[in-house]
Amino acid sequence: MTVATKPSIQLVESATHELLAWAHAVDHSSLTIFEKGLKLATRLGAHYREDGLVEIGFWTPQLMAQVMRKLEIYFEVLTPISPIDVSVPEQVVQFRRDRLNLMQQGEFHWGVIEGMTPGNQDQIGSFYWLRYIDQNEQLQAIRDPLAHSLPYGIFAPAELYDVNALQRDRTDLDYIRRTSASALPESEGIHLSAGTNRIPRVRAPRNILQLHIGTASKEGTFAGLTRIYQTISDKLAQGETLSPVEEAYVGYDAVQFLPTEPTIEYRDEYSPESEFFSFIGEDDGIIDIELTKPNTQDWGYDVPILGSSTTNAALLSSLRPNEVIDLISTLHNFSTGPIQVIYDLVYGHADNQSELLLPHQFLKGPNMYGQDLNHQLPMVRAIFLEMQRRKINTGADGIRVDGGQDFRFFNPLSGRVEYDDAYLLAMSDLVQEIEGCQRLLFTIYEDGRPWPQEGWEEISTYRELVELKPEAYQWGPLIFAHNTPTLNDVWEKKWRRVCEVMYEGDRWITGCANHDTVRRGNQVDTNADINWHLGKTLPEVLRKAYDNPAVTLWVYGFSPGLPMDFINATLHAPWMFFRNTDERYGVKVVSEEAGFLDWQVTPDLFKRKHAFRRLKSLGFKHIEELREFSQALNTVMEEKDYNISEVVEAIRLCVEGRGDSCEMPKIRGLRRPGMLRFLSKMDLDRLKQFARWFMEDCYEVCNVSHYPRMVNAAQTSHNLSLRQFRHRYPWLRHNLSGTDRFNKMSSEKTTVFYGVRSNPERPDEQIAMVAHMGGSPTQIKLGDLLQLEGKDWEMAIASPGLEIKNLDAFELQDTQGVLLTQKEIT
Template identity: 60%
Template sequence: MDISQHIKLVEGETKALQSWATAVAESEDSYFHKAQQLVSQLGAHYREDGLTQLGFWTPELTAEVIQTEREIYLEVFTPLETIDFRAPQQTIPFRRDSIPLPQQGEFVWGVLSGLQPGTREQAGSFYWLRYYDNVQGVMHVIRDVFANSLPYGSFAPAELYDMEQLQQNRADRSYFQRTALPTALISRASLSEIVLPRVPAPVNILQIHVGTASAEGTFEGLTQIYRQISQKLANKEPLTPAQENYVGYDAIQLLPIEPTIEYRLDDGNEAHEFFAIAGDSELEPEKVSFNRPISITLRKPNTQNWGYDVPILGSTTTNPALLGSLRPDELVDFIATLHNFSQGPIQLIYDLVYGHADNQAIELINRQFFKGPNMYGQDLNHQLPIVRAILLEMQQRKLNTGADGIRIDGGQDFRFFNPLTGRIEQDDPYLLAMSDVVQEIDGYQRLLFTIFEDGRPWPEEGWEKKSTYRDLIALKPESYQWGPLIFAHNTPTLQGFWAQKWQRVCEVMFKGDRWITGCANHDTVRRGNQVALSEKIDWNLGETLPEVINNAYDNPATYLWVYGFSPGLPMDFLNALMRGSWGFFRNTDTRYGVKVVSEEAGFLDWQVTPELYEEPDAFPRLKALGFNKLEVLRQFVKALAIAIVETDYDLEKVAQICQYCLSDTPGVCEIEPLKNLNQADKPEFLALLDIPKLEAFAMAFMEDGYELCRVARYHSAIESGRSCFNLALRNYRHENPWLRENLGERDRFNSVRDEEKTIFYGMRTAPRRKPTDRDRRVVLVAHMGGKPAIAQLKDWLNLDLSQWQLAIASPDLKIDKTLENLPGMELKDGQGFLLEARRPTAK
């Protein structure tokens, strides 16, 4: 089947674009301002006139000594049959076009006709830039860092998408008209006349990992959950306990949803990659056929990750593994569902990762993006004006999908060497610029609510005690920072944890109004899994380790303190609310896979019971390898952890140790868990372990662990009393917004702390905004850990209980409405209550 070349370069429009770029480059503006203007036109823009404008930043091409010895062209793949975006795998014929594009300094520009735009209903043309180096004999690919759609992953060509149609069809346009200013109004006014509105801070936040938040693990699945809940509440129908855990929040914060790293092998990826071009090799352009269909195998992306392993490329779009439809509209549908929620809009907060890039980014974007290696991968080169401008432009395009707020990950990582001072300094101007990126949707503009995660002087020794957690708040008072009790060193499963943190607790109470508060999040629960079993565990929280960790991070006393008494902005973690599993799992690499497994060894102790392991659909891959007993699996993973430390992660040596200890070779095995495993009934898989086997084990462990974290598995086990209590507390916070403020002169907060117990207690009075305001007071008593104790309200707060009434009590605490049984009541670990002052009786 011969087909003609349909895509053509529009010479006049291309020259006009180049002339504009020349005028910008030759202007008197600063390097950074010029870069901001240029990068605004990078990427692929489908225009109203049906033409497509493209721009690439290609500094790697300007370094070529003999530029005539290579050819630059846009390679376009347009499907000739309908793509089923839900099919796990399919082979589709594509038309392959090659269009030479002109180079202009560090940029390649072009305006073309004939490209097919993607929409919700149809696939667009896929594209990337290619050039063949005739000197080295190598074909290179330059990808679009501003891709609007990457349905088949970061290593595939980007899909041209009609973003204007997407915005015009969104169901929440009226929401932005109510919360933003018209762009036309702003453009007519001077800067002194206009103050862009900033999205106000929410009352509380639910942190969600999209991949585990629904049975499907997609935005579609999450949208369906919230649509059902919204409809039920509109019809005044009761919610299930699981549904109650999704509501009572006016904001949702997603763990990063950008494309993550992918599974890659050094010796070829065609057998498993998501966009596999049949017979594609490093051919010279004239040897590639562009006049007949080619076959491309499309595989639906199935990457699993906690979200922070990003390659930066594609940060403007959504991880395709989180899109059931593989269409960008799916994210917008979710956002619109939140904005149109029947009980009032729910804000959406993006978690942005621009402080580092995974090492895989080196394969995808040019090296000018990087400063050098760090413990996560690569430091980004924020000080290079054009890189700085590109990253801010990427952020803006991402925000234009409809977010209401941002959390900036790892603020302490934004550092640079200042040659004028000779010191490493924080790049605070860049962090503040991220907070001031303007969102524009459907002709309306606004600024977004901002949270900074910043633990400077991390990673300095003792950083968690030295950090003030206030550096960015001081610079931008309307922003928030993660507070000291929500970072990863939060381990409430240990005896006396809250007593040890008393100084930080007091800081929260008296200056924490701009801190994100709470106890459970993606970092802290994972840190809980890593608590050594030799530590002093608070067994008052439960009889087994899973009971202890569930009751530590889903703790009624902690919720009473955080929601009913403490200043700040509370945040909860969905997996902890559901009492489901959580860990850092990824099926995206072989290089560090075994090491990551060793770091998750505690997951099997803290999150998995023998009963759960025996469920037929739990750990199917590991059981297929012969690990039919949980204890055998625990022993092997612990042995791996020891061997990895002893060999400094030399997999060859790890395999040799395993072979030695699990064989009949005479000698002494110094790794006790391996020695214990060397029994006649050990899994056959453990015989003659080598590197491929270790990597296969790691992949099975990761994928089984990830599947176990899906919260839908735990819906039926959620206790209605607990979910109802948690929801009541969230509603109480919304009804009493004054609680977010710091304690004042009329407030009291104290504790009973000794070796056996820790109890928080206090009294707060609502500030009087005007003389006619009545005193609204609340009393807290919360048993934060340890042995049972008597609530001594008379001694602690000198209360006349006849003037007080019960507001909320922990689910298993039975307090009379008259409070007659409150004096002398015994409180156990995790129990507590809130009292409110009775309103004066009208005469």
């Protein structure tokens, strides 16, 4: 990275007074309090202007009591004066420090600054935050919750970034302009939303691929995924054949990223000091700062909310926001047609670390995830929407709102806890603005209300939000968190929900594999009624359950709604809930994830050089050792109510064998040499180290790049053919109607789905489907099931390895299915 230095930084008073006058006019306008907040929020944070000046705005309700100590509130700018190499893990860099006073106006601090260095693709810019001396004479920092760049994490100061130049230089502007032109019909990629001044809404895709940036490429970064998609795009443009792995990435017209916002960071102590941006010395205003490239590993949902407008730096190999735009542009410019980008947004809850980073006004109090967010406070609500606006302005085409059931508040007028549907709908109606182009985004809601109320799964409708906003989609019941297709009779037991999908599921996301369902698969009791038709081992069963040819055929070739796949499932790569960012609850999280070792890790996988290197160094040389200790740890944690100090003491007593002091037979039974060496040195730090290394090893194991040999070419080809089929028959997304039929054939041992559908606009275009959803082999007779004659139909798609000579009568085994199309009448 180059270094660009400027003269000393100073406040431009005339421009600052203009900014203050604007803010004063907004505050004294006839707008509602919330509408005023929306306007003010657009100017918060740091904005690099075309004239080289920088507008600064902070909402500072916590400083209202500091009115008598204004000089002890200052804006601090740290500008690098020596080169920064973003590729190295650690380095010490010299920074120039400048301090100045902003102007306070009520709950806000404003200023227009001269001399700050903007960041861009080639250089890291000035870092900034607001500092003050608190009542206890301690130096505190107020960070920018609306930052455009946080290259060194959420506890470091934010970086000033030239966002306008970033937008001007993006290579997908033709696509953005084309899909924001209100004259275009829906077939060109948009449809017009009523009541929004004819601002077009991005059309719904026909299918979605869900990706976790950190594990979807070898590099685990946006740049790594850009390389994959650019290579595939070039090969398709040149007519080259794709590999089976590459086939798993295509055939979709949308990709949905698991949350890319900054996640929580590892805390040795519960303190606000940064582990990636550390002050180590100062000499006459020149500061030595140790920069550590962020290495947070998380599945994405553990967010502190601060910085949600930007991207987790651990997912950026260059630490530059340009890397995000490059991937989005590559997808929009894909050689066979644009691929939409969907962001997964987490605004229903925050991790407890948010207490260290945000004013208390943002939070309402603890919940099962960490903290409830205070959406009802007008300024907080406005800032959240502004965060989202800045996020989607990177070029996303859609959003998926995580945990809609979490947006609740106590309404004093009704005396009840109610859902904040108004805010959820506002998230969908937020206007994206890129280089003068405006779009409304395609929207998906995950909402299982009244979850987590007891019995929620039976009474939830998954329809509240699509009934309020018919152009939106919701996660349907079969793709929601608690699905267990590894068990026998699961589709028989889900029959009521299956029928709902078929007859009212046109606005549901369908399928059964996603980040949460596969993770839940690890929690199934290994002694449960497992469907061994799917495989001979637990990992084989799980892989086939979530990449089931019969299920995929039913979902893509027959079911209404919008199908979604998960790349880890289709590439047969392991997956779990992981985070190396947790000092306080890390051991608890790991103990609860012990099932991952049974369901997803084979002895052969454990033996690979890349797998579990850290845990092997602790003494766990065999998968059996790790399984036994993890299961024992889970038992001890439950017995000790997750008090890890008591857990350590219980383990020590059992290992040392002090008389009858061992309360945990499972610990006493651990006698393998590797475990004994590990247990003999057990203390609190060692147990925490085990938990962190477990998570980091599992994160690496979940990277899809390790498993090309696991990919079955026939299976990826089958899946791709079904995605292409879905695109050829777009009317399949609609609910069954008219003469359409769908039913099941079931017995104590077998469940088979079958049906016939017709194109509503061309009744002579028909599709028939038979799919074996579980159990013993069974004979299929089309005449008996569907009153069809085989001579009138032809095979469109059959599951891998299935050969049928006579369509009138054939046998299907578990996971096999066939899709038929009607022959043209000559």
